[in-house]
Amino acid sequence: MQRGHFSGYLYAAASVLVALALYVFILLNRDEALRQLSISVRYGFTLVLTVVFVVLLAAFWLPGRWAACASFVLTVGLFAFPLAAMWATGAIQSESYTVAGLLPWSDASGYYTDAKWLLEGQRFSSFSSRRPLFAGLLAVLLGISRQNLQAALAMIVFLAAAACYLAAREVRKTHGALLAAFFLTLLFVYYRRYIGTTMTENLGVMLGALGFALLWNGASQRKQQVVLMGILVLTVALNARAGPFFILPALLLWGGLSLGGAHKRVDWRFLFAGAGAVVLGFALNYFVFLGVASPGGAQFSNFSYSLYGLAHGGVHWDQWQYDHPELVFVPEPQHSRTIYQYALAEIQQNPWGLVKGIFKQWGLFFSEKYVIYSVYSFLYQDSTLVGKLARWGLYGLSVLGLLRWYFKRKDLHSGMVAAASIGVLLSVPLVPPGDASRVRVYAAVSPLFVLLPMTGLQFVLEGIKGQRFLQARAENDDRGFLLMGFTGALLLMIVAAPVLTRLLSQPSRFEEIACNPGQELVYVRYSDGAYINVLEDSEPPPDWLPDVRAGHYRTLVHSLPDSKVIEIFEKFEPAFVLMNGMDLRSGHSVWLVINRDLMPGEKGIIGVCGRWGEKEQEKIYWLFYAQAVKLVSKEGG
Numbered sequence: 001m002q003r004g005h006f007s008g009y010l011y012a013a014a015s016v017l018v019a020l021a022l023y024v025f026i027l028l029n030r031d032e033a034l035r036q037l038s039i040s041v042r043y044g045f046t047l048v049l050t051v052v053f054v055v056l057l058a059a060f061w062l063p064g065r066w067a068a069c070a071s072f073v074l075t076v077g078l079f080a081f082p083l084a085a086m087w088a089t090g091a092i093q094s095e096s097y098t099v100a101g102l103l104p105w106s107d108a109s110g111y112y113t114d115a116k117w118l119l120e121g122q123r124f125s126s127f128s129s130r131r132p133l134f135a136g137l138l139a140v141l142l143g144i145s146r147q148n149l150q151a152a153l154a155m156i157v158f159l160a161a162a163a164c165y166l167a168a169r170e171v172r173k174t175h176g177a178l179l180a181a182f183f184l185t186l187l188f189v190y191y192r193r194y195i196g197t198t199m200t201e202n203l204g205v206m207l208g209a210l211g212f213a214l215l216w217n218g219a220s221q222r223k224q225q226v227v228l229m230g231i232l233v234l235t236v237a238l239n240a241r242a243g244p245f246f247i248l249p250a251l252l253l254w255g256g257l258s259l260g261g262a263h264k265r266v267d268w269r270f271l272f273a274g275a276g277a278v279v280l281g282f283a284l285n286y287f288v289f290l291g292v293a294s295p296g297g298a299q300f301s302n303f304s305y306s307l308y309g310l311a312h313g314g315v316h317w318d319q320w321q322y323d324h325p326e327l328v329f330v331p332e333p334q335h336s337r338t339i340y341q342y343a344l345a346e347i348q349q350n351p352w353g354l355v356k357g358i359f360k361q362w363g364l365f366f367s368e369k370y371v372i373y374s375v376y377s378f379l380y381q382d383s384t385l386v387g388k389l390a391r392w393g394l395y396g397l398s399v400l401g402l403l404r405w406y407f408k409r410k411d412l413h414s415g416m417v418a419a420a421s422i423g424v425l426l427s428v429p430l431v432p433p434g435d436a437s438r439v440r441v442y443a444a445v446s447p448l449f450v451l452l453p454m455t456g457l458q459f460v461l462e463g464i465k466g467q468r469f470l471q472a473r474a475e476n477d478d479r480g481f482l483l484m485g486f487t488g489a490l491l492l493m494i495v496a497a498p499v500l501t502r503l504l505s506q507p508s509r510f511e512e513i514a515c516n517p518g519q520e521l522v523y524v525r526y527s528d529g530a531y532i533n534v535l536e537d538s539e540p541p542p543d544w545l546p547d548v549r550a551g552h553y554r555t556l557v558h559s560l561p562d563s564k565v566i567e568i569f570e571k572f573e574p575a576f577v578l579m580n581g582m583d584l585r586s587g588h589s590v591w592l593v594i595n596r597d598l599m600p601g602e603k604g605i606i607g608v609c610g611r612w613g614e615k616e617q618e619k620i621y622w623l624f625y626a627q628a629v630k631l632v633s634k635e636g637g
Contacts, residue, residue, distance in 0.1 A: 011065045041082055067177070075165040134241070143501055160206045227255055362428055510584070533548070594629060
């Protein structure tokens with residue numbers, strides 16, 4: 001190994017250690033000033049993002065290894081702030097995927113429950129089976145952290161920060177500090193909404209950033225094998241968080257036309273190898289599916305909902321529930337097959353409904369009337385003028401990005417971005433933006449939403465003789481070793497580790513207990529970082545998780561999307577512990593409300609005697625009111 005490379009790896013290792021120290025400090029420090037800063041970074045817009053951009057620009061502008069160290073440390077710190085904001089405040093704005101800033105809700109709860117069930121040596125439910133990669137990763141991280149949800153979330157965000165940094169680093173190598181800071185700032189804005197949640201968007205952004213980083217690196221060096229690796233990783237990203245799959249053939253066509261030798265119009269070898277990379281990406285997902293999914297599970301089964309809505313003129317994905325409520329309790333795979341049949345029958349009877357739906361989704365993708373569904377809706381700020389100017393500025397830069405490709409078609413980076421953009425546009429009808437706000441279903445290609453206007457900004461700077469801002473920043477380049485190494489390790493963790501986790505895990509052992517007559521019994525794991533302790537308003541501690549005062553808690557639950565659930569959750573009387581647990585006998589999610597005086601002093605498995613809620617919403621979400629609690633197995637026992 002060359003001495004220069006060895007010292008470079010030492011710098012990288014030192015940077016990781018410093019970044020980890022800063023990351024932990026931000027997450028654990030309870031200083032009020034840091035708390036307010038964290039809130040600003042999660043929810044702020046104009047001033048905050050300006051400061052973020054300037055700080056990142058200064059870091060990327062440093063020479064050589066200093067830039068690599070400073071920019072990585074600052075990136076990790078930046079990503080830590082939104083997570084700290086969740087835990088320090090329990091969220092001050094609508095956070096519909098968590099209760100009080102921590103406990104997973106709705107879809108996030110489904111992935112969380114299945115991840116814990118995998119640690120019992122069991123298979124996922126049909127819910128997580130349709131997209132098993134993220135729930136599998138979550139299970140691995142929960143296993144490492146002894147089912148400490150906060151620790152697992154911290155690991156997820158750290159991995160995402162590293163992935164986004166590596167993507168920005170590739171931009172810096174070729175296009176300079178300014179565009180690297182621009183790219184990372186906007187990608188952070190997209191991702192910060194999902195920080196602190198157990199949603200598949202986490203893995204979609206993570207793998208999407210790495211996929212585009214590899215594509216960028218491969219285009220820089222004209223290395224087909226690196227580009228193929230990027231296509232593979234992007235395919236896995238789209239399996240983790242299903243999205244605009246037409247981007248894959250678009251990238252294959254770009255590579256086949258652009259990466260061949262000077263005497264080749266089409267590089268057929270690349271096209272065949274690229275097709276193989278796409279097939280391999282789907283095969284890796286299928287391998288995980290076979291290893292952890294339920295026998296009745298079906299991959300991408302929820303696409304049937306989108307197709308049904310599209311066939312009926314572009315209505316929302318849940319329209320099938322109103323038209324065919326009898327299908328709600330039909331198990332997979334018959335459930336999704338039946339919805340597909342209804343959708344195809346509608347298309348045959350009324351094909352114009354499908355055409356209407358297609359154009360409706362394209363309209364939403366660029367809508368200002370329904371801005372929450374538009375391509376740059378992650379810059380949505382209560383329809384303020386600043387938010388509108390930011391969105392229209394990105395639209396303008398995106399058009400310039402496409403123009404740059406037209407005038408400089410030999411530029412591989414512009415060609416790659418343009419081809420990917422066309423693939424996304426063609427996918428829009430099949431990935432309806434109206435089915436989820438702020439282009440959530442496009443998480444795996446979110447880096448592209450920044451790369452396209454970024455190339456437009458490059459075009460502007462070239463036009464005004466601002467090439468000094470585009471100069472590649474020299475450093476001792478590892479030729480992509482860190483990028484490839486990190487990506488390979490992450491893929492191994494995503495693909496192999498969940499399957500091994502299920503095979504090596506055993507059901508928890510604990511003492512059986514009996515409840516009083518008329519009481520029901522559930523066994524759940526009581527772990528650090530996985531519950532909320534709601535205190536009397538008169539108690540002195542500040543609102544730092546797991547502790548939150550009752551008045552603040554009641555405010556927080558109003559972010560839940562169901563008014564009937566809000567009425568139930570805000571009426572719990574303090575002091576109590578709220579937990580999103582899993583019944584260790586059935587694997588079913590159960591929301592427990594436990595008087596704080598009943599909680600044992602040690603962590604472990606607890607037997608909870610009590611009663612199930614009787615209201616409709618209480619039954620739907622399996623709400624359980626504890627009347628007696630006993631520790632039946634100590635943590636690690």
